[in-house]
Amino acid sequence: MHQVIASQAVVLPTDDGGLTVGPATLHVDGPLLTAVEPGVAPGADVLPGLLAPAFVNAHTHLSMSAFRGIGGLAAMRGNVVEDLYYRLESSLTAEEVSAFSRMAIGESLLAGVGTVWDHYYFGRAVADACAASGITAVVAPTLQDLSGPGVRMLDAQLDATLEIAADAGLREAGVVAALGPHATDTVSADLWRRVADVAATHALPLHLHAAQSIEEYDRARERHGTTPIRWLRGEGWLDAAPSALLVHALYADRADLEGLDPARVALGFCPASQIQYCFPAYTRGWRALGQRVVIGTDCGACNDGMNVQQELRMTASGPLFGVVADPAFTDFWRGDAAAAQRVSARRTALLAESEVTPAELLQMVLERPGTLHPGLPVGAIRPGYRANLVLYDLEHPCFWPGSDPLRALALQDVAPAIRRMMLSGAWMSDHGEHQRAVLTSDWLADARSVARAHLARFLD
């Protein structure tokens, strides 16, 4: 089907990697955008509001929304992944992962997220859940052979990776595969070699956690005599794949990250999750090195929300939390009035180091992650990209006054202003019916009852 749609306010890419808003006409054929012309062409279906690419959540574990709140505050004190989640995950079933994932997909769609990079067990169930809902996805079945719940299903997960990659129906639905070695301490050198070979042969991206905990960092130093990221780089495994997404990189120093090629490698930042289970990554250092920063929510259990757009405010202003951690503030707090000037100077310096434009923030959840998988270009209104679009009501109180739409889109809470969403060229609803369409969809109705029934055993 050929569709011609237009708006006076379309979020378009600029030549220098930024974004602008202006009138444009879009041609959509099947799942893809095939042409974009400036101005509103006669005969086009003119949409009222801001037309933007759907967001890309660069790192999540959809199914884990089911574990929200389990363990309480105590669970967050140690290594929550190893101490709590591994135990819960060791008895998961494919049916549970399917139902739990669909709940998180519903939440994602309500927030205007059109693509997720998922990393989990029972990858085939995740891929099928995504395809059933229409959300597009890069699914990485989690691979582990040294420790973790994935050890028992390693071969099945490797098979699922290749099966997803080869499945024409999934590809048509915008669901593609990545290789998902879990982390540097749960995957042996042998498995890394195997993964790198498969990545090279099948041109599949790598999606992995790297240097995400102090335990992983210490294990790399003990086992390999180097840091997790220098180990991966030194062995050449990151070079085998067309692209690599390294998530968290919390225990990564300058030498680890210097020289990573931003055309091929992206660093995944998940602020809301990191402040809960570890600490927020040093992204202003990453940006100073010219690295490609992309943003994900991580899982609902350690982040509480699947709305990746809401991570942007923290990304923009988070570094300012550093003011009270500065020694100048400690002096001030103890009563040294003269330190107030140093506190203010620290604030000014942090602001200057971390300043980021709304367009740059938006690109961290749009085209930057959207071009990491060669088989699924998303996150921009360009010919050849998936037609994953969101129409926002600029007059909605959450978007109001909307005089600077890019700033509003980056920093305000815009999900309630979504009027319509298009996934792979198909509108999910009529105008103004987005929320109802998601909440009443068959794939979600079915998931709700199954997920609720299964969740009971985890809450015991």
Ligand SMILES: [Zn+2]
């Ligand atoms: Zn993760």
